[in-house]
Amino acid sequence: xxxxxxxxxxxxxxxxxxxxxxxxxxxxxxxxxxxxxxxxxxxxxxxxxxxxxxxxxxxxxxxxxxxxxxxxxxxxxxxxxxxxxxxxxxxxxxxxxxxxxxxxxxxxxxxxxxxxxxxxxxxxxxxxxxxxxxxxxxxxxxxxxxxxxxxxxxxxxxxxxxxxxxxxxxxxxxxxxxxxxxxxxxxxxxxxxxxxxxxxxxxxxxxxxxxxxxxxxxxxxxxxxxxxxxxxxxxxxxxxxxxxxxxxxxxxxxxxxxxxxxxxxxxxxxxxxxxxxxxxxxxxxxxxxxxxx
Numbered sequence: 562x563x564x565x566x567x568x569x570x571x572x573x574x575x576x577x578x579x580x581x582x583x584x585x586x587x588x589x590x591x592x593x594x595x596x597x598x599x600x601x602x603x604x605x606x607x608x609x610x611x612x613x614x615x616x617x618x619x620x621x622x623x624x625x626x627x628x629x630x631x632x633x634x635x636x637x638x639x640x641x642x643x644x645x646x647x648x649x650x651x652x653x654x655x656x657x658x659x660x661x662x663x664x665x666x667x668x669x670x671x672x673x674x675x676x677x678x679x680x681x682x683x684x685x686x687x688x689x690x691x692x693x694x695x696x697x698x699x700x701x702x703x704x705x706x707x708x709x710x711x712x713x714x715x716x717x718x719x720x721x722x723x724x725x726x727x728x729x730x731x732x733x734x735x736x737x738x739x740x741x742x743x744x745x746x747x748x749x750x751x752x753x754x755x756x757x758x759x760x761x762x763x764x765x766x767x768x769x770x771x772x773x774x775x776x777x778x779x780x781x782x783x784x785x786x787x788x789x790x791x792x793x794x795x796x797x798x799x800x801x802x803x804x805x806x807x808x809x810x811x812x813x814x815x816x817x818x819x820x821x822x823x824x825x826x827x828x829x830x831x832x833x834x835x836x837x838x839x840x841x842x843x844x845x846x847x848x849x850x851x852x853x854x
Contacts, residue, residue, distance in 0.1 A: 586744045586765065587695040587729035589684040590634035590853055598630045600826075600847030610835035612805070620666075621654040622839075624717075626675060634853075638684035642699065646675025649705065649717035671709035676718040677702040680725075692732045697748075699725040721754035727761065740769040750784075756804045757790040776816040780830075783809040808835035822851050 590596060605623040608616050627648040633641045649672070656666035680699035686692070705718015731744025743766045750759040763782030770777065788805040812830035819825065826849060831842035 586742075587684075587693040587731045587746075589638050589640040589682055589688075589695060590632045591688075592634045592637045594634045594854075595852045596632045596849065597852070598826075598847050598849040600628055600630065600845050602626045602628065602843060602845040604839060604841065604843040606839040606841035608840045610808075610832070610838050610840050612836050614834060614836055616840045620656045623650075623652045625650040625652075628675070632682075635681075637688050640682040642678075642680040642682060642697070644678040646677070646705070646717070649673060649675040651706075651709070651715045651717055653710075653715065667711075669710040669712065669715055671706060671715045671717065673706045673709065673717050675705040677704050692730065694728065694730045697725070697727045697729065699727070701725070719754075719756070721752055721756050723750055723752045723756070725750045725761070731765075736768065740773070742767050752804075755791040758787040760785045760787065774818045776814075778814040778816070780812045780814070781810075782812075783807075786836075804837075806835070806837040808832045808838050810835075816849070818851075821854065824849050824851065 603623065603625045605621065606619070607621040608618050611617050626646050628644065628646045630645075631643045635641055650670060652670040653668055655664045655668045657663065658665055678699050678701050680697055682695050682697040685694045685696055701721070701723040703718050703720050703722055705716065705720075707716050707718055707720040709715040709717070725748055727746050727748030729744055729746040731742060733740065733742045735741065743764070745764045746762065748761040750761055752758055761782070761784050763780060765778065765780045765782075767776050767778040769775070784807055786805040786807050790804050810830055810832040812828055814826060814828040816826040817824050826845075826847045828845045828847075829842055832838060832840070
């Protein structure tokens with residue numbers, strides 16, 4: 562039961578980090594322009610938030626994801642979006658007895674692809690609007706592994722097809738000679754295969770420094786579960802159907818342009834509070850190609 566619980570803690574936290582960072586604001590990419598990013602994301606944790614919001618220990622578990630993210634402007638108001646975890650490594654250390662130091666359960670690992678996300682963003686306001694608003698549809702394709710490893714408890718995907726509908730609003734402005742922006746979003750994530758639906762929300766802000774070479778970005782975002790899964794009221798959080806997870810989290814990111822179009826980024830994210838998620842920060846680094854200019 563412990564392994565089943567950890568499996569779903571893992572899956573939910575993975576999904577949070579992926580989805581919360583792939584739908585980037587209310588600004589569609591201009592027609593024929595693009596933005597691409599290759600990144601490495603990782604999370605290692607030995608404690609988690611329970612379904613009561615308390616922190617409990619667990620066997621040290623890790624996930625490491627090499628992923629591609631891309632945006633391409635189909636028109637000036639319609640953007641195609643893709644997120645593809647090309648290689649996901651899911652690991653679990655040995656479970657060792659605290660009294661005898663005996664290995665109770667041997668560690669394990671799998672390496673495979675993750676769940677792919679495909680979507681479109683449409684600008685609801687005219688191009689160049691001072692307060693742009695956009696709508697996004699993201700489809701979560703269950704291409705990841707749902708029962709890997711010797712015990713079948715390691716996963717890189719949740720096995721369900723979900724549809725996220727999101728509305729973004731934002732604006733760009735100046736602070737003295739410094740460019741800045743702020744945006745906010747709200748969304749509804751419809752999940753299948755007896756997973757509970759979710760309400761999503763977030764705010765974001767960024768400033769451009771060092772003569773437009775450095776962006777510093779802060780995000781505050783969260784998920785609230787509708788707790789309407791088929792087994793939401795009939796099983797405990799140790800069940801494999803423990804999908805009614807919630808959280809409020811922050812992330813901080815720095816993006817540096819090495820040239821006018823190529824740059825590197827680094828990100829840290831963690832939860833202020835949560836239910837059935839990892840209680841440790843995640844990290845990512847990446848290389849991006851900004852072809853929108």
